[in-house]
Amino acid sequence: MELFDLPRERAEIAPGAVHVPGWLDPDRQRELVAACREWSRPPAGLRTVRTPGGGEMTARQVCLGRHWYPYGYARTVVDGDGAPVKPFPDLLGRLAREAVREAYGPGRTPGAYDIALVNYYGEQAHMGMHRDSDERADEPVVSLSLGDTCLFRFGNAESRGRPYTDVELRSGDLFVFGGPSRFAYHGVPKVWPGSGSGAVGMERGRLNITLRVSGLPG
Numbered sequence: 001m002e003l004f005d006l007p008r009e010r011a012e013i014a015p016g017a018v019h020v021p022g023w024l025d026p027d028r029q030r031e032l033v034a035a036c037r038e039w040s041r042p043p044a045g046l047r048t049v050r051t052p053g054g055g056e057m058t059a060r061q062v063c064l065g066r067h068w069y070p071y072g073y074a075r076t077v078v079d080g081d082g083a084p085v086k087p088f089p090d091l092l093g094r095l096a097r098e099a100v101r102e103a104y105g106p107g108r109t110p111g112a113y114d115i116a117l118v119n120y121y122g123e124q125a126h127m128g129m130h131r132d133s134d135e136r137a138d139e140p141v142v143s144l145s146l147g148d149t150c151l152f153r154f155g156n157a158e159s160r161g162r163p164y165t166d167v168e169l170r171s172g173d174l175f176v177f178g179g180p181s182r183f184a185y186h187g188v189p190k191v192w193p194g195s196g197s198g199a200v201g202m203e204r205g206r207l208n209i210t211l212r213v214s215g216l217p218g
C-alpha cells in the first residue's frame with residue numbers, strides 16, 4: 001500500500017484502539033514541536049537508546065516524568081548522562097486527558113498521566129514491533145504525531161505477526177490504544193522523508209509523543 005492510499009476518517013482500528021486524523025490544529029502542532037525542541041536539550045536530553053542485545057534504536061528519544069530505558073523506568077537517565085529526568089509538563093497532562101475523552105467519549109474519566117516518551121525519527125528511522133509493557137497501569141496510551149508521515153502498524157496482543165492493521169499517521173494525528181488493545185504489539189516500519197513539508201516547524205523528520213500512566217509511586 002502506498003502513501004495517501006489509506007483512509008483518513010476517524011476509525012477504531014482494533015477494539016479500544018482509536019485513530020483520530022488531524023486532531024491537533026497547526027498552532028498546537030507548532031507549540032508541541034517547539035516544546036520538543038526545548039525538552040531535547042541536555043541535560044537529560046535527546047539520546048540514542050541502546051538495547052540489551054547490543055543494538056541501537058534508530059529513533060532517538062527524550063523522556064519526561066520518568067526515564068524509560070530497556071526495560072524499565074527510572075528517575076534519572078541511568079543509561080545516559082545520569083541527570084534527573086525533566087518533569088512531566090501540565091500541557092501534556094491536559095492534552096492526555098482531552099485525548100482520552102476524544103477517543104472514548106466525554107463520560108470517560110482519564111487516569112493520572114505522568115510520563116511522556118518523545119521519539120525523533122530521522123530519514124532511516126523505524127521502530128520494530130513491541131508492546132508498551134513497562135508501566136504498572138493499564139490506562140490507555142495516547143500517541144501524538146508531528147512532522148513527517150509514517151506507516152504505523154497496529155497488531156494484536158498475542159504475537160508480533162498478523163493480524164495487524166496498517167495506518168498512516170500524519171502530523172497532528174491522534175492514536176489512542178487502551179482496553180483490549182492496551183498491550184497490543186505495534187511498530188513503525190517506515191517514515192516518508194519530506195512528507196511533513198516543514199509546515200509546523202519540523203524541517204525534517206518525525207516526532208511522536210506517547211503519553212502514559214506509569215502506575216508508579218510519585
Ligand SMILES: O=C(O)CCC(=O)C(=O)O
Nearest residue numbers: 117119132152188208210
Ligand atoms: O512512533 C510511534 O508512532 C510509536 C512510538 C511507540 O510505539 C513507543 O514510543 O512506544
Ligand SMILES: [Fe+2]
Nearest residue numbers: 130131132186
Ligand atoms: Fe510503543
